[in-house]
Amino acid sequence: MIGGFISKSKFATISITGGKCSLNCFYCGSKYISTMEGTMGVEEFEKTVRKLNSRGVRGFLVSGGFDQNGRLPVDEFIPVMRKLKSELGVIFNLHPGLQDRKTIESMRDVVDMVDFEFAYSPGAYSSKGIREPRERYVKVLEDLIEYGPEYIVPHIMLGLPKDSSDYIEEEINEVSKFKPYLLNFLVMIPTPGTPSRMIRIDTSSIIPLIEYGSKVMNGRTSMGCMRPYSIKEDLDRYVVSKGLVQRIANPHHKVVEEFNLKLYDACCSLPEKYLEEFEL
Template structure:
């Protein structure tokens, strides 16, 4: 089954740091977190979750900016997230960055899904600019798999100029060796106001070849994430559906939705199958 995922009325995205981030990523420079709802204190996070839940929101992506070590400051928010989960039964998906093992273990009974940006290739690591060794990305992945929440979804960025296809293939094989629930592929968007603005979008044929490798190595447990350039979006979306090389597409192109009659879900594309029934997209709600 191939499904499309859109965040509309049943899911919401919250930033624990407002629009601020200590990193200056090559393709973001904090631009992508500025559109998120701000919840900069535990009290405000609980208040925002309660307000949105009363309006029908059932799930939350908890994200925000990172410190210089590439960490989302989620630890101090876990108690109120635990309280909200117990009282409201909401689902939490966290974009945590490079957390320590203690925090990862604390997330087990609070967080349902971890979207983990695995910036391990040369280009991805350089683009993040974190002040710690590249190998920490692998160590944190291992800790997440061994000690963290049930569903861990590594995210791999394609289209960075310093990454060769050969290196990306090695990274895909490495991630697949951990038998993740899902591998999510992103394609860099040349973003105005960032150093990436001068790049050309990644060639679709190259992207498809790498996604096909992930599909083959994971038995089909792959998804196409929300970041991909509009210039290639329709073609890329159509081809991954035709070839059957992903299970999920975030924000699928409207022509592809219509052409293939894709079922739609209201939430992150990382949502486990056990939750999909609660998050069917309802156009009239």
């Protein structure tokens, strides 16, 4: 059964850098992290988690802006996350970026799942403008699978103008070698105030790539929360009707009704063992 995931009251997103990011990505320009619950420092982070938990929030996506090497500055937050997990029993999802092996190992008993943007294709890599070589994405994914938390979910961005179908298929093949728990697809949103604002997204170029990924991953795929509203209803209906994904984030309301989707109040990478706790 395909599940729909909508973060409402049990799951919250926190940016540990506030609205700051050293990258100026083609499709973001720090606009997306500015919508998150912002904290700047370990003490404020702890207070925010405790406050939200007291209001019924059970899971937290820890995200934020990256440095110029594509890395979330998470090291100093790991000890307090460990304490909060022990005391409150909360679930942590993390957007870590390109971490080193030591940090990845420290995450193992703290973070429940990792959302890892695999910006390995030429289009995705160039949109980031980071200092690290493109091959670092492969090495970090390998380390995450080998030494990191149990549930690793690579994210692949579709719709970037410098990418071809061949590039994305290569990216999917590279990810599938590591046999991750789930592969998540995002679709670039042309965003006002960024260079992406003039791009038009065509579903006819997106769907074959999701079909290919679903085939390579034996259906262990999901549709992430980033996709343009202009194509959302048609895209959601297609991937659900064809069974191309196991999970879909923020499904279009008409698709929810049409297919009677079971809904969960969480990020779509939530491990199956926690699903019952987050049913809507």
